[in-house]
Amino acid sequence: MFLRPRPSRSRAVRPSLESLEAREVLSAMHATAAEIASFHASHGHQHQIPVIDQLATAPSRTATTIPANGDVNPYGVAFVPSGFASGGLLQAGDVLVSNFNNSSNLQGTGTTIVRVTPDNQTSVFFQAPAGSGLTTALGVLKRGYVLVGNLPSTDGTSATAMQGSLMIVDKNGKLVANLTDSALLNGPWDLTVLDGGNRALVFVSNALSGTVTRIDLRLPSGGGVQVASLTQIASGYTHHGDPAAFEIGPTGLVYDHATDSLYVASTGDNAVYAIHNAAHARSDHGTGRVIYKDDAHLRGPLGMTTASDGNLIVANGDAVNGDPAFPSELVEFTRRGQFVGQFSISDAQGGAFGVATSPDGRYFAAVNDVSNAVTIWTIKRSGK
Numbered sequence: 001m002f003l004r005p006r007p008s009r010s011r012a013v014r015p016s017l018e019s020l021e022a023r024e025v026l027s028a029m030h031a032t033a034a035e036i037a038s039f040h041a042s043h044g045h046q047h048q049i050p051v052i053d054q055l056a057t058a059p060s061r062t063a064t065t066i067p068a069n070g071d072v073n074p075y076g077v078a079f080v081p082s083g084f085a086s087g088g089l090l091q092a093g094d095v096l097v098s099n100f101n102n103s104s105n106l107q108g109t110g111t112t113i114v115r116v117t118p119d120n121q122t123s124v125f126f127q128a129p130a131g132s133g134l135t136t137a138l139g140v141l142k143r144g145y146v147l148v149g150n151l152p153s154t155d156g157t158s159a160t161a162m163q164g165s166l167m168i169v170d171k172n173g174k175l176v177a178n179l180t181d182s183a184l185l186n187g188p189w190d191l192t193v194l195d196g197g198n199r200a201l202v203f204v205s206n207a208l209s210g211t212v213t214r215i216d217l218r219l220p221s222g223g224g225v226q227v228a229s230l231t232q233i234a235s236g237y238t239h240h241g242d243p244a245a246f247e248i249g250p251t252g253l254v255y256d257h258a259t260d261s262l263y264v265a266s267t268g269d270n271a272v273y274a275i276h277n278a279a280h281a282r283s284d285h286g287t288g289r290v291i292y293k294d295d296a297h298l299r300g301p302l303g304m305t306t307a308s309d310g311n312l313i314v315a316n317g318d319a320v321n322g323d324p325a326f327p328s329e330l331v332e333f334t335r336r337g338q339f340v341g342q343f344s345i346s347d348a349q350g351g352a353f354g355v356a357t358s359p360d361g362r363y364f365a366a367v368n369d370v371s372n373a374v375t376i377w378t379i380k381r382s383g384k
Contacts, residue, residue: 048309049380051357051364052332052341059378063116066372067124070103071110074367076138076148076190077303077354077374085144088171089125093118095365096125097354097374098134098148100246101156107246108133108153108161113146113169116374126173135207136251136303136354137166137191141200143219144171149188151207151247158241164188166204166215168225177225184213184230190303192253192262194279201279203233203262207249210239212264214278233281234288238268244350245300245319252304252314252355255279256335263312263335264288265301270320272301272312274335292337295321299329303354307332308361308381311340315352315366328352330366346370 065074076098080090090096094117099110111132115125128134128150137149151164166188168177179185187208194201202215212234218226239249245267252265255278262278266287275281275288292298292312300320305313316329328351332340345352351370357363357379365376 048307050309050311050332050340051307051313051379052330052343054379055330055343055364055377058380060375061120062373062375063120063122064373065097065099065114065122065367067099067112067114067122069112071099071101071112072103072105072372073099073101073107073110073369074114074372074374075100075134075353075369076136077356077365077367078138078140078146079356079358079363079365080140081142081195081359083142084140085142085171088144089173090115090140090146090171091117093358095356095374095376096138096140096146097367098136098138100133100135102131104156106153106156108151109156110134113138113148113173116376124173126169126175128167128175133164135164135189137188137204138354139191139193139202141193141195141219142197145169145176145219145225146171147191147193147202149191149204151187151189153246158243158246161187161208161241161247163208166191179215179227181230184211184232186211187247187249189247189249190251190253192255194255194257201255203253203255203278205250205253205264207239207247207251209235210237210249211235212250212253212262212275214281231282232284233262233278234264234273234275234286235284236287237264237266237273240268242319245317248300248319251302254304254306254312256306262288263291263304265304265314267300267302267317267320270295270298270300272304272314291335292333294333294337294339297329297331297339297342299323299326301331302352305355305357305364307357307364308379310335313355313357313364315355317353318349322349324349328368328370330355345375
């Protein structure tokens with residue numbers, strides 16, 4: 001059963017979440033964070049080899065993201081985690097990729113999520129309605145659900161871009177719910193999830209409004225997804241239509257439970273921001289604090305992920321501050337804003353978009369919009 005949030009004039013649909021239910025949500029989050037912290041500690045950050053320095057030589061495999069219907073322009077990428085609900089089409093270790101364009105290469109019209117198995121076999125996991133325009137907002141919940149945002153266009157241009165929604169798909173590739181909100185889900189462009197099993201927080205960046213919304217979900221053991229609240233926690237990021245990039249707005253998101261900080265890669269501002277108190281915020285915190293502003297290496301950051309040592313990795317889309325000498329780069333930096341390294345995934349501009357790290361830190365994936373493919377690298381997590 002799917003419950004739609006009740007309309008409200010306030011940005012927080014249910015301010016009463018500072019209740020027992022809210023504490024239960026955060027308790028589940030703490031358990032997940034403890035597992036992650038244990039993993040980091042067991043692999044010794046001091047010996048970590050930066051992911052970006054490994055990509056040129058690390059073992060890798062590449063798979064096409066073009067399905068039978070001809071969709072192109074892969075945007076989002078996500079790993080199916082261990083512990084994912086059994087009995088469906090997806091298995092732990094699978095990689096999912098969402099397509100933004102259709103076979104005619106019209107932006108905002110792609111309809112497929114492609115599944116790539118660990119042995120590199122590809123198939124269509126989900127077929128959305130015609131003209132959906134599936135975005136980088138792609139995430140997986142262990143209870144057996146896939147979340148994907150869409151930002152449709154009737155003719156492939158930003159002039160006809162529409163609000164879109166957040167689709168919820170079950171483990172068999174069936175659409176079970178479609179979450180819409182004219183104020184709080186306005187062009188879902190990217191997302192990140194903090195999965196606590198029967199509770200989850202979903203942070204969504206909105207390209208059409210330059211905002212970030214937190215969605216509090218309940219996932220009962222008997223099945224179904226229930227929306228407890230939607231809250232706008234950040235705003236003020238540069239956002240506008242673009243003839244080549246379709247939309248410029250806040251994109252990549254990474255949540256750090258240890259500090260309750262949400263990191264936001266804002267394409268048009270060519271910067272990465274930190275929103276503090278992200279899981280608890282009951283009001284809008286503006287853009288937050290700039291933690292990385294580097295015109296020498298940032299060129300319109302889009303997707304963003306975290307390495308097992310805590311560094312952040314963004315994909316440069318080249319729509320802002322582009323330089324043909326440094327195309328389609330992935331850039332790694334510390335959370336204190338220190339540049340670590342960079343790596344180009346294509347000789348052409350505009351190839352980098354979605355990036356993801358597997359929950360166990362063993363694999364790193366990046367889509368290539370030029371070749372319409374996804375590459376998955378095996379990452380060495382210790383210098384020992």
